[in-house]
Amino acid sequence: MAIIEVDALTKVYKGGFRKPSVTALKEFSLEVEPGTIFGLLGRNGAGKTTFIKLLLAIISPTSGSFSVFGEEGGSVAYKKKIGYLPENHKFPGFLTGSEVLFYMAGLSQVPSAQIKSKITANLKLVGLSEAANKKVKTYSKGMMQRLGLAQALIHDPEIIFLDEPTDGVDPIGRKEIRDLLIHLKEQGKTIFLNSHILSEVELITDRVAIIEKGELLKEGTVKDLTTSQREYKLFTGSEVVQHLPEALKESYSMRVGKDGFYYFTLDSNAIANELLQEVINAKIEVKEFSEVRHSLEEIFIQVVTDAEVK
């Protein structure tokens, strides 16, 4: 059973004087399975943050419904089992890192006897132990992001929502955050993250959804999305065209890429095998034959521009 179920969620930000209404989310439906890392991808202003805020009842939907842990959306009760890292979060500058965690732990209903040890453990987890007693206003952007993660995890939640978790973090810090997320997934946590940094998402997510102008454009596993529909590429030691069987010509189209590869778009996987067989039978040396995979970024740009054309 899905741990998050969203059904036709719509959010219109009401306009006002000289301010038009904005439809930030349109009939948006989604399901997230427990124990997975789910990435919601979209450009700035696509509606990602709006989506998370709806699930956390920070804003209320215009229409549609959702449930988390099977409980109807918007109740205070399920927030005990949720951690959230907002984008551009601001923790009070007058508190130290461990003071922030103290209040957040208390509000997250961590029993007071455990608060101290949770603070120490979580500061260590995100690598902030040394800055624990420094005022938050002296923290760098990357340190703030780590503190944000620590407060999101302080009560050992089952679902963790992360809005642009690697924003402003240096490459090593980003790798550490990715490793942490994978570690959390191994513990059985469900992670939902918003991002526009696709190369990173590609590395850790199980499923992704692409959102543009509040609408869901595509959804699936990273592998499904990045594996093109029956496009194969072939690299050989010599010319192949004259060896290709006439009988198969109906079933593929071919072009020669700038990289010297032959690109085939085929009707089915079986034909790919037949094709390869023919090439080998013709004693052509095959150096590489593989299904074409695009980067998530390529797919993303394609999906979004296709949607724009329509």
Added chain:
Amino acid sequence: MMAIYYISRYTMREMLSKKVILTFLVISGIAVIISGLIAAGIDLASMKEQHEAQAALNPMIPPFDARTLVLQIQANIATTVAALGVFLGVFATASLMPSFMEKGTIDVFLSKPVARYQALLGRFIGSFLMVAANLAVMILGVWLTFSAIIGIWEPRFLLSFLPIILTFAVLLSLTLLVSTLSNSSGVAIMISYIVFLVISPLLAIRAEILPFLGDSEALKWVMEVLYHVIPKTQELLNAHIVNVFDEGAAGNPSEVIMSTLALIFAYLGGAIAYFEKKDF
């Protein structure tokens, strides 16, 4: 309930870290020094001599009563302390809701298992306790210094804490309501000060000023409504400080006190109703 505890504790911590509470303490210190100077400037012995010299000429003059004199002076000091304390209190608390509702801050708090009404009540309770503690320190300091120097210990002065704290509480709930609705501490400070300095004093004497405004029924009705929905800070302070020092002079205080408590609930209720529905 733990949520309210943590939010109020956080609120007090926030206020402590702001310079405004420090300013409050410094001004309290000045108030203590001034009341000490006033006490030192009063020469009860020579006043008594003068009084007795006059009484010798006019048998109608009652005998010298140092205690009544001290109470009168204390009543004036209490009124000043009250105005000062309420002014500072409103100033110190007006930014609490706007700062809480800032983007990036409110998101974190609302993602916790905290009902919105609990968050708002935590803000109210924390700021109320913080200002109440400051007011208590100020009043106690003024009283100790004044009494020690003048040599007469009149504990009734300490009772003025009650009308002062009630006045602050009703202005605080008005400030919270206005700052939540407008998301602006400036607007909240302005409205609270205008109520405190202008509207409440005018409404307290509405019977006297009506004839100058044409005495129309409609106007009378409007004023009556305003009188019931706007904090009666003037009556609370003046009448009740007089009441503390001269029992019975201001009539029955319970009516004003009850209506003030009702207004506190109404303002907080309004703020909560709005806060519960707001999108952040």
